[in-house]
Amino acid sequence: MPAPEHDSDVLIVGSGASGAAAAWSLSRRGLRVTCLEQGRWVDQSEYAHSRPDYELARQTSFAKDPNVRGWAEDYPINNSGTPIHPLMVNAVGGSTVHWSGHFPRMRPSDFRVKTLDGVADDWPFTYWDLEPFYDLNDSMVGVSGLAGDPGNPPRSPRQTPPLAFDAGCEAYLRGLEKLGWHWWPCDNALISEPFGENRSPCNCCGPCDIGCPIGAMSSAHVTYWPKALAQGVQLITHARVEQITVDRAGRATGALYYDEQGVRQSHSAGVVVMAANGVGTPRLLLNSTSAIFPSGLANNSGIVGAYLMFHPVALVSGVFEEVVNGQRGPIGGLMNCQEFYETDLSRGYVRGFELQLSRNVGPLSVANGGILGHPVPWGSGHHEALRSRYAHTMTTSVMLEDLPERENRVTLDSELTDAHGIPAPRVEYRLGENTQRMLEFGIARARDLFEAAEAVEILVDPLVRESGWHLMGTCRMGDDPESSVINGWGQAHECPNLFVIDGSTFTTSAAVNPTSTIQAIALRCADWLGRNYQEVAA
Amino acid sequence: MTPRFLTPKELALLSLVQNELVPSYGDLPPAGTLGAALTVDAYLAEQPRLRRPVLTTLRAIEVRSGKTPFAELDAGRRVEVLRKVEDSDPESFSELVKQTYNAYYTRPDIQASLGIDGPPQPLGFELPAFDESRLSRVRAMGKLWRDD
Ligand SMILES: Cc1cc2nc3c(=O)[nH]c(=O)nc-3n(C[C@H](O)[C@H](O)[C@H](O)COP(=O)(O)OP(=O)(O)OC[C@H]3O[C@@H](n4cnc5c(N)ncnc54)[C@H](O)[C@@H]3O)c2cc1C
Numbered sequence: 033m034p035a036p037e038h039d040s041d042v043l044i045v046g047s048g049a050s051g052a053a054a055a056w057s058l059s060r061r062g063l064r065v066t067c068l069e070q071g072r073w074v075d076q077s078e079y080a081h082s083r084p085d086y087e088l089a090r091q092t093s094f095a096k097d098p099n100v101r102g103w104a105e106d107y108p109i110n111n112s113g114t115p116i117h118p119l120m121v122n123a124v125g126g127s128t129v130h131w132s133g134h135f136p137r138m139r140p141s142d143f144r145v146k147t148l149d150g151v152a153d154d155w156p157f158t159y160w161d162l163e164p165f166y167d168l169n170d171s172m173v174g175v176s177g178l179a180g181d182p183g184n185p186p187r188s189p190r191q192t193p194p195l196a197f198d199a200g201c202e203a204y205l206r207g208l209e210k211l212g213w214h215w216w217p218c219d220n221a222l223i224s225e226p227f228g229e230n231r232s233p234c235n236c237c238g239p240c241d242i243g244c245p246i247g248a249m250s251s252a253h254v255t256y257w258p259k260a261l262a263q264g265v266q267l268i269t270h271a272r273v274e275q276i277t278v279d280r281a282g283r284a285t286g287a288l289y290y291d292e293q294g295v296r297q298s299h300s301a302g303v304v305v306m307a308a309n310g311v312g313t314p315r316l317l318l319n320s321t322s323a324i325f326p327s328g329l330a331n332n333s334g335i336v337g338a339y340l341m342f343h344p345v346a347l348v349s350g351v352f353e354e355v356v357n358g359q360r361g362p363i364g365g366l367m368n369c370q371e372f373y374e375t376d377l378s379r380g381y382v383r384g385f386e387l388q389l390s391r392n393v394g395p396l397s398v399a400n401g402g403i404l405g406h407p408v409p410w411g412s413g414h415h416e417a418l419r420s421r422y423a424h425t426m427t428t429s430v431m432l433e434d435l436p437e438r439e440n441r442v443t444l445d446s447e448l449t450d451a452h453g454i455p456a457p458r459v460e461y462r463l464g465e466n467t468q469r470m471l472e473f474g475i476a477r478a479r480d481l482f483e484a485a486e487a488v489e490i491l492v493d494p495l496v497r498e499s500g501w502h503l504m505g506t507c508r509m510g511d512d513p514e515s516s517v518i519n520g521w522g523q524a525h526e527c528p529n530l531f532v533i534d535g536s537t538f539t540t541s542a543a544v545n546p547t548s549t550i551q552a553i554a555l556r557c558a559d560w561l562g563r564n565y566q567e568v569a570a
Numbered sequence: 571m572t573p574r575f576l577t578p579k580e581l582a583l584l585s586l587v588q589n590e591l592v593p594s595y596g597d598l599p600p601a602g603t604l605g606a607a608l609t610v611d612a613y614l615a616e617q618p619r620l621r622r623p624v625l626t627t628l629r630a631i632e633v634r635s636g637k638t639p640f641a642e643l644d645a646g647r648r649v650e651v652l653r654k655v656e657d658s659d660p661e662s663f664s665e666l667v668k669q670t671y672n673a674y675y676t677r678p679d680i681q682a683s684l685g686i687d688g689p690p691q692p693l694g695f696e697l698p699a700f701d702e703s704r705l706s707r708v709r710a711m712g713k714l715w716r717d718d
């Protein structure tokens with residue numbers, strides 16, 4: 033048998049939410065798939081949940097900002113040009129290793145904002161095109177929740193039931209019922225009952241944001257990766273990709289990367305799939321310059337890195353007289369209120385937001401400012417103040433749709449590099465006017481909610497600096513090569529055997545957490561690529 | 571116990587400062603008396619980025635105390651000194667406060683005083699099951715999403 037032309041059929045860069053899903057899907061079709069991941073497997077022993085000082089992990093080894101966490105596998109990010117700091121995890125499973133697992137879907141209108149509201153652009157496909165892949169993804173990862181939300185199209189039964197209805201829910205409900213607003217128990221990427229292999233159902237321990245030690249959280253390293261590896265995918269960890277290589281015709285040929293020993297290696301493939309997230313992917317493409325792509329791979333349009341979207345977030349906390357024990361149960365997922373989701377121009381802005389009615393944190397994090405950054409004062413009143421907040425506070429995120437703006441972007445920093453000397457990303461971002469108006473309106477509604485719920489104190493962080501959880505739009509999808517980097521199948525307009533499948537693909541951001549959509553897109557693109565591999569790789 | 575990073579004099583000052591930051595409460599002694607200074611000393615030994623703000627703050631406290639050492643000031647005057655130091659460099663001061671809270675609230679005895687039996691795992695918590703009947707009003711709202 034002749035030796036294969038390439039080291040792999042498909043090379044995936046990044047093993048996070050999207051890379052894991054695509055690795056599973058492509059290998060199912062018998063393709064030889066390799067994934068290069070700069071991070072490592074996070075070891076069970078690293079989780080802090082069984083130690084009394086577990087809350088310190090938020091400030092140190094499991095900090096969400098890579099610049100603070102400083103793992104050897106992290107790369108630095110120049111944040112000086114943005115009020116919102118990008119957050120991520122660089123490990124097998126990517127940023128789903130420690131996250132909150134909120135798993136809402138986008139609504140049909142989110143894919144058609146130009147047609148419906150005259151802003152930004154429509155996506156190159158509709159909600160209904162993506163729906164089967166949302167369902168497939170849910171069935172792979174395991175979701176807790178309840179079908180039947182009138183705020184969203186009907187969906188398949190959730191794999192496991194919603195988690196709990198405790199004192200915190202009662203407090204929220206007091207407000208919601210008085211105001212007559214929409215709410216529904218969140219879909220969460222975690223299992224409340226047995227599901228999958230080597231996973232235990234959530235036991236409501238609380239701090240999911242520093243990882244889940246029992247595999248209840250549906251993170252990519254416990255959902256897709258065991259299955260993808262069983263199907264023969266080669267996952268190379270500690271492999272930091274420096275650039276994607278191209279031939280003279282401008283087709284992707286593979287990647288150059290540094291291995292665990294710091295030795296530069298190359299890997300060739302018929303197709304390259306980028307899954308390094310909304311910051312990592314544009315960074316790598318911009319760093320992949322060649323005669324045919326002098327400004328970076330697939331970037332003769334100048335759009336790679338542009339149109340960066342976060343979900344700007346304000347946090348509003350309500351302190352209650354009664355004990356609500358917000359520190360018990362998964363920190364993120366409780367209830368969603370989508371009363372203000374669709375456009376209503378009388379509110380003074382276009383598009384909308386959701387209120388994520390969430391829980392809270394333990395005493396140390398409360399003392400240090402809680403989720404909001406309002407530290408409990410030191411001195412004579414300290415203990416009373418701490419005791420009035422700890423176990424008495426619930427926190428709501430006002431999560432907005434961020435409209436794409438060309439000036440908001442990821443570029444390469446001219447000085448900063450990672451440990452291998454590869455230029456680090458620089459993020460430039462400012463809030464648009466529409467966003468600012470919506471933020472004010474949203475904060476006022478969250479206050480209304482807590483007032484109606486009879487909170488005795490309301491605390492506000494009007495724009496959370498550490499809220500760049502959702503990195504979107506930097507290699508946007510579209511039909512027009514002048515205004516987008518990839519088509520609706522993730523295929524680069526300028527380089528037909530290069531695909532992008534991560535958060536960078538988003539044409540617009542919607543106002544919900546993106547990962548169920550990121551994974552559905554990854555599965556849809558991988559499905560198309562799997563069916564058309566011979567043609568694409570030829 | 572000998573400190574790993576601070577001098578014995580700095581450790582003693584830190585301990586006194588911590589007694590003002592997190593004073594006694596009921597039967598609970600203040601943070602310094604509980605040994606929070608040694609814990610912060612260990613943080614400083616392990617995390618160099620914390621050293622500058624904490625040392626700067628300790629020096630500023632000495633300077634602000636004037637001719638009478640901080641240890642010999644009465645309680646009211648100590649708090650006055652700390653407020654002044656906080657006002658002049660809030661960022662460094664807040665790091666010292668944060669590390670004191672870190673040392674204090676990671677202690678199992680302090681957690682027990684807040685009703686916490688142990689760390690989150692392995693036991694977790696049992697919460698009441700979701701009650702679907704609470705959704706009846708919302709179910710009746712009808713279709714709220716747009717696809718026209
Ligand atoms: C604290 C936190 C909480 C969050 N909570 C939620 C939530 O509740 N709901 C939700 O929907 N989303 C949440 N998110 C966001 C979610 O984690 C991301 O949307 C999702 O993981 C993005 O998937 P991705 O495939 O685009 O990238 P990632 O999952 O980030 O994966 C990218 C991978 O690429 C690797 N990589 C990057 N560059 C290179 C390189 N040069 N060489 C090799 N490998 C490379 C990285 O190491 C990483 O493993 C949260 C994120 C954080 C940080």
Ligand code: SF4
Nearest residue numbers: 234235237238240244
């Ligand atoms: S609350 Fe549940 S999902 Fe979150 S870390 Fe604990 S067990 Fe895991």
